[in-house]
Amino acid sequence: AQKVTQAQTEISVVEKEDVTLDCVYETRDTTYYLFWYKQPPSGELVFLIRRNSFDEQNEISGRYSWNFQKSTSSFNFTITASQVVDSAVYFCALRRWTDKLIFGTGTRLQVFP
Amino acid sequence: SAVISQKPSRDICQRGTSLTIQCQVDSQVTMMFWYRQQPGQSLTLIATANQGSEATYESGFVIDKFPISRPNLTFSTLTVSNMSPEDSSIYLCSARGGEKLFFGSGTQLSVL
Numbered sequence: 001a002q003k004v005t006q007a008q009t010e011i012s013v014v015e016k017e018d019v020t021l022d023c024v025y026e027t028r029d030t031t032y033y034l035f036w037y038k039q040p041p042s043g044e045l046v047f048l049i050r051r052n053s054f055d056e057q058n059e060i061s062g063r064y065s066w067n068f069q070k071s072t073s074s075f076n077f078t079i080t081a082s083q084v085v086d087s088a089v090y091f092c093a094l095r096r097w098t099d100k101l102i103f104g105t106g107t108r109l110q111v112f113p
Numbered sequence: 114s115a116v117i118s119q120k121p122s123r124d125i126c127q128r129g130t131s132l133t134i135q136c137q138v139d140s141q142v143t144m145m146f147w148y149r150q151q152p153g154q155s156l157t158l159i160a161t162a163n164q165g166s167e168a169t170y171e172s173g174f175v176i177d178k179f180p181i182s183r184p185n186l187t188f189s190t191l192t193v194s195n196m197s198p199e200d201s202s203i204y205l206c207s208a209r210g211g212e213k214l215f216f217g218s219g220t221q222l223s224v225l
Contacts, residue, residue, distance in 0.1 A: 042218070
């Protein structure tokens with residue numbers, strides 16, 4: 001079965017704190033893709049990153065970084081020096097060899113000034 | 114990247130009526146999809162909109178309730194038929210552009 005678990009339903013931090021959003025996935029496939037999306041209060045889904053199962057290299061993009069560990073089936077997302085504009089719901093998602101995305105339940109991040 | 118325009122952005126509808134949501138992509142894409150996001154929930158795939166043929170529906174979704182059209186490689190519509198309050202959700206169109214999956218801004222539907 002394919003499944004994505006985001007155990008943190010809601011996280012609150014104060015601006016400039018670092019925060020890590022957890023994502024654990026389940027799949028029997030050897031080839032798959034992992035995604036993170038941001039959904040701000042306006043509702044649209046903003047693509048953040050895609051990682052394929054053969055690429056375990058961690059990635060950093062500005063204040064964002066992602067830690068992919070196949071050994072623990074995790075794809076965690078860290079925001080460094082959080083800002084109020086980071087407040088949103090963040091979704092982790094899994095895609096198999098088809099194009100269907102399986103989403104986690106999302107983590108609502110609130111960053112307070 | 115693909116830019117997806119979706120309309121209407123929101124609507125309030127009466128029970129028993131139908132609403133058609135339009136999705137326009139600014140470039141030709143191979144795959145288009147429709148998702149539903151119920152209040153406070155995650156996204157669930159309704160169907161894959163196939164160009165020139167019938168849509169492929171996920172378990173729990175049927176064509177009579179959610180008819181989908183895709184007349185070309187840049188446009189699709191989703192109709193929510195015979196609506197009930199349980200259909201109140203955000204409906205999102207998405208399209209595959211290269212290896213990325215892009216989403217429209219969603220249609221927030223409220224059924225009274």
